Amino acid sequence: MTTQTRTPLSKERILGTAVALADEGGVDAVSMRKIAHALGVVPMALYKHVQNKDELLDGMVDAVVGEIDPPVAGADWRTTVRERVLAARRMLLRHPWASRVIEERTRARPDPTPAVMAYMDSMIGIFRAGGLSIDLTHHAMHVMGSRLLGFSQELFEDAADPDAPPAPPPPPELAERFPHIAELVMGISHDQGSVVGPGCDDQFEFEFALDLVLDGLERRRRQDGRVASSSSSST
Amino acid sequence: MTTQTRTPLSKERILGTAVALADEGGVDAVSMRKIAHALGVVPMALYKHVQNKDELLDGMVDAVVGEIDPPVAGADWRTTVRERVLAARRMLLRHPWASRVIEERTRARPDPTPAVMAYMDSMIGIFRAGGLSIDLTHHAMHVMGSRLLGFSQELFEDAADPDAPPAPPPPPELAERFPHIAELVMGISHDQGSVVGPGCDDQFEFEFALDLVLDGLERRRRQDGRVASSSSSST
DNA sequence: ACCTGAACACCGTTCAAGT
């Protein structure tokens, strides 16, 4: 009905609308019918620019992975990787649906999408330039794999909202069934100012894990140098 | 039509059928209608034992998490955690749909399901008994979070099937666009017997990452002892 | 030749009608 009809449909416009819908309403808000409706178009019109929904999801993945800030030049490998991963995390926080879709689509396709390939290629290049052996770089990519795309971690999920109600103290029945969880929740609370825990600082926890992994890789790199790659590890 | 009608419907029977369907056909094979059909029952009959599909998925999560072998007694914390995580991985390999569903449902619920809580409680107990501080245990749980449930990692996904066709050498066009990936693929191939890489040994890569993390936690634990928890880290 | 509406084969779930 609007003048939107002027603007011709294109894959970019479709992907942009799909990403916007996902950002607003989660991945369930992305359907061929809803995208078409948002564009003032009949559902079947989308199939001129996109083969099917899987290809649409691949396009969304490429769009957001392409948003990740490029690596900054001039620092050591550890800093460069760290910044790049934190940039990836910022993208994932902007698009909460993305980690799920990236994982799903990467699993479903024979190869990752081009932007994901480019991201991986760049990351491998940083490791290699930093002096990691091919073997160690390969292991490093696997280690980062579960991390750099930020899957899960929030097993506690205490709601990041700082204005949330103070969260009821753990019911005594929980303390009885799960004493160690209860101790942890209490302990975390005491370490901080507030009486009952305001939940976890996800950014801190993410960086803790990232640094733990980077420390380990740097240690392995130095060992590699000393033992001249005597271990013929698998793959 | 069969004598199945004799066996009364129960939540256990429904969950067992749902898990079997998922094991065979993936998570898409799990629908209220298909479960009902497999049980020789009308779809609405399921709603007597299960409030809705989300509750069914929660039940499936609890069923498979409950399958994880309990911790073995008498070893140091590092070995105990290692064995437990490898047991979790074995469960995830038996039920390839599980990591996705566990993540989805854990994200959607206010608290994890009871079996997941029990698993976490047990894991926390192992860390604490091993001498990790409450703070460090908390960080450790976050670090393990993305790992112990085994999300992702397979970014390469070279098909674990050892009898797969030798995999075509990377097309020269790929080597041009993604030189670092190409180098890695070639390098991995050379390190092994075969001419072109047979893909990754996922079990090896998993254990490499796990040991990297456990090494890092053990190191932090020893540091903690020396500095008497001077760092008042967030959460 | 192009576009598109109706239709197909699915969903989870509601609800009223039948026993």
Add this chain to the structure above:
DNA sequence: ACCTGAACACCGTTCAAGT
């Protein structure tokens, strides 16, 4: 009072009919 079939509001996608 209980059970259940039809119906509702959705899906992605096919395909034939209309321009």
